[in-house]
Amino acid sequence: MKLHIYAVRHGQTYFNRYNRLQGWSNAPLTAQGITDADEVGKRLSQINFRAAYSSDTDRAQVTAQRILKLNIASQPRPELKAIMNFREQFYGYFEGQDMGSAWLAAGGPHGAPTYTQIVKQFGLAATRDFLKEADPFHDAESDTEYWRRVEQGFQVIASDPQLLDNDRVLIVWHGNSLLSLVHRFGGSAYEHSERPKNGSVTCFDFDSNLSFEESIRIVSYGQ
Structure with missing residues (x-):
């Protein structure tokens, strides 16, 4: 089963604004963060999502809920599934x-x-x-510990009984996680020296029939 993933970095939080590490911490969205969520929600309003996932942090869930509220193409709108596997790395x-x-x-x-x-x-x-x-x-999570947790998150998606081949899936995720994903799977084809902006979209294909190391193909980063 190949899925088309739209991965959004959550809206700006106060820790983002203050340049502080924010892994499992739960700093709320700023006013700009709410705007980030609504703007990306409008951009994705015509995408028919069969499923929606997010980190279980407040900043990711609030962003995801605002995106889904603005979505008019998904009928019915998918229920958000918030799982800890898509948290940012733990600092x-x-x-x-x-x-x-x-x-x-x-x-x-x-x-x-x-x-x-x-x-x-x-x-x-x-x-x-x-x-x-x-x-x-x-x-703090080691690299091995971090990727083991994330891989389990993709296994949750792969086992979702609602999903069919070529479905589109929303994931609201985190900046360093998206940077890490593109660094691992995108190679030199993408500029990945900085985290994507809050409210940006990274697109990739996920093929659940392949090993995790081969399962992800980056389509675009931080758009």
Whole structure:
């Protein structure tokens, strides 16, 4: 079964505005975040979604609900399924901290004091592994732990009895997760040095007949 996924980054939150790490934390949408959700809802209003998923964080669910409310092509509108598998990565001890300070703590001991430098020198997976290493409680997710959880989320979609081949599915997700997805599956075909904007849409095909490593083909990023 091949599905066409429309993955939306949630609207702006206060932690986004303040440049703080926001993984499993639940900062609410700002006024701009509500506008982000409504604008992308209008853009996607003519897409016939057979199913709708989101992270179970408030920011993702509110964004998804506003998108579905504006959708006129899906009859009936799908019921939103919010699952923890599509949460942003868990930053552990560093949840809510200033991004610059957190990435300095993670990458500084390795000679890479910023997120960009960690990725450039060691790869994106190292951002998760270095942060877990720097976390005094080691609660932050490693790269392996993060992808195991996300893969289980796609297994939930693949087992959805309502879905048929070539159906369209909405997922409201998170910035670093979308960046990570394109980094892993998009290769050099896409510019993925920065997270997509709040309210942007990333499109990809998901083929549940293939192994996870081969199952995703990026169509567009952060549009």
